[in-house]
Each structure stands twice: as structure tokens, then as C-alpha cells.
Amino acid sequence: MSGRKETVLDLAKFVDKGVQVKLTGARLVTETLKGYDQLLNLVLDEAVEFLRDPEDPLKTTDQTRLLGLIVCRGTAVMLVSPIDGTDEISNPFVQPDGA
Template sequence: MSRKDNALDLAKFVDKGVRVKLSGGREVQGVLKGYDQLLNLVMDETIEYLRDPEDPLRLTDQTRTLGLIVCRGTAVMMVSPTTGTEEIPNPFDNPEDGA
């Protein structure tokens, strides 16, 4: 892999819906409009999923509209498409453990 190759090929996600997890726990979803080699992302029609005030690690169903945003590449932890994926139960979450 040469220095100019990207670890992610985001070109296939341009003008499509993506969900982005950011360092610090914030999650946003919107339409990817552009990106650069540093993974800075430009997103439009963006909404942020708000966290539970009682448990900051848990997301709620509440959202707020952000519109057009720029995500700094240093804060981007994960980029995933919004179509073609589904949430599955955590296989390591065993409620019978008692822990």
C-alpha cells in the first residue's frame, strides 16, 4: 500500500447516507458530500443522536438537526453506510452473568 492510498475508499459513499462515530462518543448521520486524505468529512442533512444524561455511554432516540457540517478527520472513529447494514444483538452481552 503506497502512501497515497487511503485505508478507506470513501468515494463510493459520496452523495449517500453514512453514520459517523466521533471520538468523545458523539454520533451523527447524514449525506456524505466530500472528504480529503486526512479523513475530514463534509456532510449535509446531518442529524446528531443525543446521549442519555443519566448514562453518557448510551444513545437515546432523541436527535437534533445539524444541517451542513465538517467533521475533523482526527475525530472520526468509524464511518458506515446507512443502507445495507442492520444492528444485531451484542453476542458478548450476557444478562445471566449477574455482573
């Protein structure tokens, strides 16, 4: 067995494709994954950040700001998911009003 460490995620299949990245501090960034390393440092091109709700800083709004080319430190990355092939669904555990 070699001394080389392997990452848990195989991000090679997401290079040059759209990804959604959740970062610590409830930040949400989307766009094209251009590169990564074994520490999960990510390079995103044409990155767009979804701004947080001033009333509840843990929620994001539909307001965005363009960041351009960015590097996300691996220690701040919480989640990486593809944009294509995913849809947001309603929470099945939330009870409807009046129930």
C-alpha cells in the same frame, strides 16, 4: 512509487449516500456524505446528531437534533459506515437474565 498518500478507506463509493459517523466524545452523526479528503475530514449534509443519555454519556438515545451542513475533522472521526445495508443485531455475548 509516487509520494502521494492514499487513504485506507475508499470513501468514493459512499459520496451522496447515507453514512453513520462515530466521533470522539461518543458523538454519533448520520446523513449524506458530500465530500472528504485524504485526512478523513468529512462534509456531511443534512446531518443529524443522536443525543447522549444524561445518565450514561457513552450511550446515545433516540433523541436527535438537526445540524445541517457540517465538516467533521478527520482527527475526530472514529468510524464511518454506510446506513443502507446495515442492521443492528443483539449482542451474542450477553447472557440472558436468569441464566
